[in-house]
Amino acid sequence: MxxxxxxxxxxxxxxxxxxxxxxxxxxxxxxxxxxxxxxxxxxxxxxxxxxxxxxxxxxxxxxxxxxxxxxxxxxxxxxxxxxxxxxxxxxxxxxxxxxxxxxxxxxxxxxxxxxxxxGQFHTVGDTEAYFARMRAVEYAIEHDDGQSSRALEFADVIIIAPSRCGKTPTTMYLALQYGLLVANYPLTDEDFPTDGLPRLVAPYADRCYGLTTTPLRLSQVRHERRPDSRYASLAQCTLELRRAEELYRRTRVPFLNSSTKSVEEMSAIILQTLKLRA
Amino acid sequence: MxxxxxxxxxxxxxxxxxxxxxxxxxxxxxxxxxxxxxxxxxxxxxxxxxxxxxxxxxxxxxxxxxxxxxxxxxxxxxxxxxxxxxxxxxxxxxxxxxxxxxxxxxxxxxxxxxxxxxGQFHTVGDTEAYFARMRAVEYAIEHDDGQSSRALEFADVIIIAPSRCGKTPTTMYLALQYGLLVANYPLTDEDFPTDGLPRLVAPYADRCYGLTTTPLRLSQVRHERRPDSRYASLAQCTLELRRAEELYRRTRVPFLNSSTKSVEEMSAIILQTLKLRA
Structure with a gap:
């Protein structure tokens, strides 16, 4: 053809x-x-x-x-x-x-x-697995975008990244597909005067995973939310991503670039890196 | 063996x-x-x-x-x-x-x-599909548990059910797997003196889908959240489920029993019933 x-x-x-x-x-x-x-x-x-x-x-x-x-x-x-x-x-x-x-x-x-x-594709009526999934999704909603520090010590994964790098869909996928307790935390300008991880997540550095993306893509995604804002400008996106990547390297938090990956791929990489596979 | x-x-x-x-x-x-x-x-x-x-x-x-x-x-x-x-x-x-x-x-x-x-399993870098998924998950978080009526007219599905029947995981699955805009709305005691659907969702009756479960299972799930409460009592669970099922029948809202089904199965049934398959 x-x-x-x-x-x-x-x-x-x-x-x-x-x-x-x-x-x-x-x-x-x-x-x-x-x-x-x-x-x-x-x-x-x-x-x-x-x-x-x-x-x-x-x-x-x-x-x-x-x-x-x-x-x-x-x-x-x-x-x-x-x-x-x-x-x-x-x-x-x-x-x-x-x-x-x-x-x-x-x-x-x-x-x-x-x-x-x-032969059943999905374990029908498996009450324990169902509870685990329900708890995981509720935990993910409660801990989306750094909204809560309650029970953060129970998180299996804490995804950190600047706003709009893909934290939320990946969080939900890990919760639904694997029943993991996943929180996510936005890196904002306030998090950068210091050398270490944000205060809230610093005690759980070993469970943190960072996301980054390309400035162009981040700017594109942010324009969707707030067109023509400083927040969406290429300069601001470039700066935030550079700072985030520096932070990941300095604090030895593993990270990946979300711009060329599907939610499924990111989830599989995070599982593998943090050794969360059964 | x-x-x-x-x-x-x-x-x-x-x-x-x-x-x-x-x-x-x-x-x-x-x-x-x-x-x-x-x-x-x-x-x-x-x-x-x-x-x-x-x-x-x-x-x-x-x-x-x-x-x-x-x-x-x-x-x-x-x-x-x-x-x-x-x-x-x-x-x-x-x-x-x-x-x-x-x-x-x-x-x-x-x-x-x-x-x-x-040959790619998942459409890597497919920006439009990625945006759709991200928007869908955010919509689902915003509209979880009847929290918001904003843009409810854009919902592809509105899942209604008494508390703890499995609305939230099914909502998230539909959003993540199919990129659909899914809201969910809890049926509470206040919704039952009237004959029709709750005021907030009534204009969108054609997109509503109900969940029910068995009283025993509901009681079990609710005990997890609030042990030994009236809310978790078998009597209260029986009453709420009977009222919910009567409401679904009266308002011709299709519904399914979540007690023997996985989240994937419920999602597939909802898609099929509401004719949301591509």
Missing amino acids: HPALSDHARPKRAVFFISDSTGITAETLGNALLANFPGFRFERHTIPFIDTAEAATAVVQTITAADAAGLAPIVFSTMKNAAVGRVLDTAPAPRIDLLGGHLTELEQTLGTTASEQL | HPALSDHARPKRAVFFISDSTGITAETLGNALLANFPGFRFERHTIPFIDTAEAATAVVQTITAADAAGLAPIVFSTMKNAAVGRVLDTAPAPRIDLLGGHLTELEQTLGTTASEQL
Whole structure:
């Protein structure tokens, strides 16, 4: 496919992410695979909770309609029940089974048969894990932007950075995905006359993690919030980031540049650096 | 494996989730597969950001050490670069390649070769998507627990429920995973003398979604926050949930029971019901 081809000339195909659960994994892995084919345009549909043959039959009709419309459908599926998966194979579309084949591989490796009843993507009804997550999200809200010092000694991570470097989304992701207690603290002009970390977080230096970004990007993000302010000016952003990075280095706080990273990547790096992986 | 076998008698195997990116997908899919084998004990390790042959060689040593310790390792991998993946095959462990085989299937389906450069799990540096996520998380924090009515007309979803039914984690998940603007509003005793929805959210009834749970579980969660209070008593929880469910039915607000569902499942159901899927 020639990259200069206009968007409308590129073939458009219908893609179905079909799951007996939420569809999140089918979507994530399917999209990662599709990203390798930039020459195509895809029309994506996620269809979750397909856990009976009847539900699968209805999906087959949807896929058939897409085929009739000339969209040459492709199916990605994560179905734990092989019989339900096989219903999808009656649709006029190749199916990429993201789960079934690997289950067979794992059966061979472990020398035993999979127990159909127990395959759950997410631990449903696991009360302890649910409580941990709820507590973590509430802790993150309470400790967003240095709002509270209550129970700060229990923080697993304290993210520090100048305003608008990406502290909040990363905090929430760590709380939700890993159930960690995460606080974040904004570095302001007041934090810079001194040599050390801000007074509030200084006792927990070993749990601090810094963020930085590029001045241009920071200025862009700050203009969104306060257009044409000193706060958003390139000069001010350059100064704050330079001071923050100097502070991280001086206090030996590990840090990363958020400008080229997704929230998932930043979270994974923080976990790894602070050795918070199980 | 006999289920009555004591935990210590069950074989323990080392499982490695290895990725050139965050490892989240390898972990999620790998754990979904392992959940089908309840007769085994697994010692899980996630090793992200393995994107060079050198890094993979170091991982092979870690796997070899686990093998020497008698833990009969298993590897799950999501590597976009096949050559890096092949380095892992020199380890004394079967590798379940969650990506490579499917890439070949997709190449056959599309009749073209994958472009190695472009396979990214998460859209790195996608400024617009990043802004949307940041705005969504900030909106969710601002609108948690009915704290603000500012810009409530822009909410994609308003989750309503009595205190401690799981509004906050679900709100955050929808904001982070899908970039949706989500508010949540607590139903209190004051909301029940009237027939309709609370005044603040009534104009947006079509975007409201209700949560309920079981009285026993609600009482358990509330005891965590305020032990032995009227608020946490089974009688009070039963009453509040009955009133909330009556309100949802009367006002035709769709609702679900959070007691047996994960945050991911609730989010997927809400998306589907309110037709918020792309």
